[in-house]
Amino acid sequence: MVDSIVEAILLAVTKIPEDTFSAIRKAYAEEDNEIARFNLGNIIKAIDIGFADRVPVCQDTGTVTFFVEAGVESPFLGEVKDWLIEATRRATEEIPLRPNAVDVLTGRNSGDNTGRDVPLIHWEPAPGDRIRIAVLPKGGGSENCSALAMLTPAEGWEGVRRFVLEHLKACGGKPCPPIILGIGVGGGADYALLLAKKALLRKVGERNPDGRIAKIEEELLVEVNKTGIGPMGMGGRTTALDVKIEVAHRHPASFPVGLVVQCWANRRAFVEIKPDGRVDVWQ
Numbered sequence: 001m002v003d004s005i006v007e008a009i010l011l012a013v014t015k016i017p018e019d020t021f022s023a024i025r026k027a028y029a030e031e032d033n034e035i036a037r038f039n040l041g042n043i044i045k046a047i048d049i050g051f052a053d054r055v056p057v058c059q060d061t062g063t064v065t066f067f068v069e070a071g072v073e074s075p076f077l078g079e080v081k082d083w084l085i086e087a088t089r090r091a092t093e094e095i096p097l098r099p100n101a102v103d104v105l106t107g108r109n110s111g112d113n114t115g116r117d118v119p120l121i122h123w124e125p126a127p128g129d130r131i132r133i134a135v136l137p138k139g140g141g142s143e144n145c146s147a148l149a150m151l152t153p154a155e156g157w158e159g160v161r162r163f164v165l166e167h168l169k170a171c172g173g174k175p176c177p178p179i180i181l182g183i184g185v186g187g188g189a190d191y192a193l194l195l196a197k198k199a200l201l202r203k204v205g206e207r208n209p210d211g212r213i214a215k216i217e218e219e220l221l222v223e224v225n226k227t228g229i230g231p232m233g234m235g236g237r238t239t240a241l242d243v244k245i246e247v248a249h250r251h252p253a254s255f256p257v258g259l260v261v262q263c264w265a266n267r268r269a270f271v272e273i274k275p276d277g278r279v280d281v282w283q
């Protein structure tokens with residue numbers, strides 16, 4: 001099991017998913033700004049090298065983050081956490097990953113990407129006997145541009161739009177555009193951010209199944225690209241490859257908006273552990 005989870009981490013950090021890579025190639029083909037084309041060309045080269053040589057596409061291999069849908073009838077429930085931690089240690093050494101887990105008081109690096117509550121593991125019980133794990137190694141530069149807004153209900157969706165656009169303009173090139181935006185609306189402060197991060201697991205181009213939300217995703221994507229921030233913040237047509245919105249019901253007095261920014265290194269992979277011990281890994 002640990003081998004398969006290491007394989008998923010390797011896949012995530014060395015191979016950008018095809019949906020994301022084709023969106024980057026499309027942006028390159030449609031770009032007429034010379035500097036933006038240069039930046040997109042370099043990103044495409046980094047992705048090609050990562051895939052060909054099986055090396056990470058970016059030196060910041062991120063904080064290893066797992067979303068676990070834990071089938072309550074799986075015989076492996078008690079072991080999964082240990083496997084995830086062990087796989088993170090082994091991946092750090094074998095791939096290798098950059099050690100990115102430091103103590104908050106001393107700044108001391110654990111050296112193996114593990115530590116207090118790291119790797120980050122989000123658990124969700126699910127019916128059935130399978131365990132599905134989503135691997136999302138999340139870069140620090142883009143994570144630093146994530147944010148929360150506790151809007152008033154009167155501000156509503158127009159407030160979401162204003163918050164997202166103003167925040168992204170302030171961030172400029174810091175999150176390494178072209179970016180993918182995960183936006184969570186509703187729940188509470190914590191849940192809005194969790195929804196926003198989970199939204200990043202959807203493929204680029206995959207719309208929210210609720211047509212009303214899908215329409216807002218498409219409109220916001222157009223507006224983000226009109227900012228002209230462009231690849232690496234140096235101008236151009238493509239600032240974002242996609243916008244993903246997930247929603248939950250909210251308190252009548254609250255309108256929480258979580259924004260999680262993902263860079264062009266949109267790393268993800270999936271593992272499914274079946275009850276007989278067979279494992280699938282895919283992207």
Ligand code: SF4
Pocket residue numbers: 058059060061062138139140141142143174175176263264265
């Ligand atoms: S934000 Fe993304 S692309 Fe930029 S340095 Fe961090 S991981 Fe790499």
